[in-house]
Amino acid sequence: MSKTLHIMGVPFSTRTMNETLEEITSAAGQQQSKPFHLITANPEIVMKAQDDPSLQQIVNEADMITPDGIGIILASRWKGAPLPERVTGYELLLRLLEIGDRKSWSFYFLGADEATNEKAVSTIRSKYPNVRIAGRQNGFFRPEDEPRIVAEVKAAAPDFLIVALGAPGAERWIYKYKAELNAKVAFGVGGSLDVIAGKVKRAPVIWQRLNLEWLYRLLAQPSRWRRQLVLPVFAVKAFMDRSK
Template sequence: MNRPSTNIMNVPFSKLTFVETLDHLSEMLEQKNSGSRPYHLITANPEIVMKYQTDSELRTIMDEADLITPDGSGIVLASRWQGDPIAERVTGCDLLTGLLEEGNGRGWSFYFLGADENTSRLAVDKITTQYSRVRIAGRHHGFFPADEEKAIVAEISAARPDVLVVALGAPAAEKWIYRNKQQLNAKLALGVGGSLDIIAGKVKRAPLIWQHLHLEWLHRLLSQPSRWRRQLILPVFAMKTLMEGRRRARS
């Protein structure tokens, strides 16, 4: 399948729509052997793009990723400023929901790693209720000491899930997947940020009207004022991508 992409600050973003991305992943999951290293999907927002510029470990991980999707309106806007537009966001939360819906019909297995113990348990209970034909290969909370990591990797490897869902936050999830991907025995591995918190009902996602207006970031900031320091990166990202867009237009 042809997967067009566009570069934003040297990060190659997929231009596939949400439906096209889900179709691509579904086809891959049906064909891939679970014994090989997982297909590594990264959903990246402007904050991750900015970290890519200074974090050499993250840069290596993203350069070697199988697919990077635009998780954030800022990425979509930047692509338009640079004259190579991405049609829409493809977020980790939406992809997880789509994979669960598709997996419910195909009997895929999922392993969930991340969030606190109560949130992990509640999220998986809700998933089991809503997607009764999805197979739960296992789960583990995300607050484990470093000396337990090998045991968790071994548990995932033995479970051989079709989809490994890692909710350790970004870029911690991406680094964890990359560090252990040779031993995971999963077909697909992806970081999903705080999606388990949303599924569990611990955090509410922005209403659709805020999402359609590209203001989900503002809703999140108003709901969680402690995020304001992280949001300071957004104007820097906007300025850099605007300047890059103007440079490309002149050339």
Template sequence: MENCSKIMGIPVPKITMTDTIEVISKVVTERKSELFHVVTLNPEITMSCQHDQQLRSIIDEAGLLTADGIGIVMVYRLKGNPLPERVTGCDLLIKMLETANQNKWSFYLLGADEPTSIKASEVITRSYPNVSVLGRHHGFFNKVEEAQIIEEIQALSPDVLVVALGAPAAERLIYKYKNKLNARVAIGVGGSLDIIAGKVKRAPANWQKLNMEWLFRLINQPSRWRRQLILPRFAIKALLFKEKN
């Protein structure tokens, strides 16, 4: 992507949801052997990249970055260089499923607890009848199970691998096994399977339009307050950061 803007040294493409889906659709259609890693970038990952060189390498080598966190969108806006829109992991997954239903893509779901994993798979199968959920596994596995899961994904060869382990755990796992997964596209989607399964409520549309989804989540999940503390720190550091050309 040539049209990019940097946030704390990380180039983020100026693309819309429609652009993103077009890129992913092309990758699935071309069926290349190389895995295409999509990262939905948020302030936590961006901050961690400043001191975690391995994570920074993962982000640099990703096939596509999207601006997930509202903090990233707001910083660009305050700098007078706005992004066209926010492309969140949850919204992107829904759009991917809609596109997959039209084109008969296959998926593997990895993450969430066992009841949520089962429910998410059932909801997807019912809501998108042309989508094939080839396999799934909950996100609480040990090293032995991890190896078995990777072997299963490799054998099933899904068009899309959805990893709901939270960031940056999802990004690390995808990167670690990128040469073994045998999928077309892999994406970390945070808690999106919880939302699809109905375990966690998504903020109403009017909250989303006001960019207040973070507050809705905090009200409904007070335990998230520690994570939210990073937002003001991120905003200050990002605004003061001297980007190199």
């Protein structure tokens, strides 16, 4: 059985959340020349990859791409090969922190504003006391600061490099420096640090169960409406792509 399902040219993992965690845990236990690059992709990333060859290359070379977004799940159903469940960056991060608390994994947190980054790391220290914080750096840095940041990550040699630079900003940054990072696993987590820090509230459970988190976020942050315009376009293209 294939471990991937292509949706509009993007190879999505067909693994469940637990199977994904097993794969990542295995990667975290191996010494590699480059980090295991995980991408949690939503319809927005899929659409951007259609017209951006550099992003398509990043996607093609990723070690695993998980379905982050109900739109991806619906597209898989239209293809007659439904993916088992959403595997979101936020949930993955929380589950990995739980496992990391038992295994004493080290994490480096890159991204968000300084106050949010600091608060998120402080919250993680408190909730997961056995997780080792290898370092942290806010996301408001200049291009000339990047060699220092890369050198710091390399020296810290974290088990996990967590990047909150937005999508696909995080994916581009990881890909650009992949050979130098000296981390075992690296992935972008969108606005997850904002949620952990309490800056942004996650959708209530009932909204999550109804797969309406996107609507909750839109109502809570009306400025997101321009980003949401991609969803109907994705739906039409994914439906037309169902037989490919």
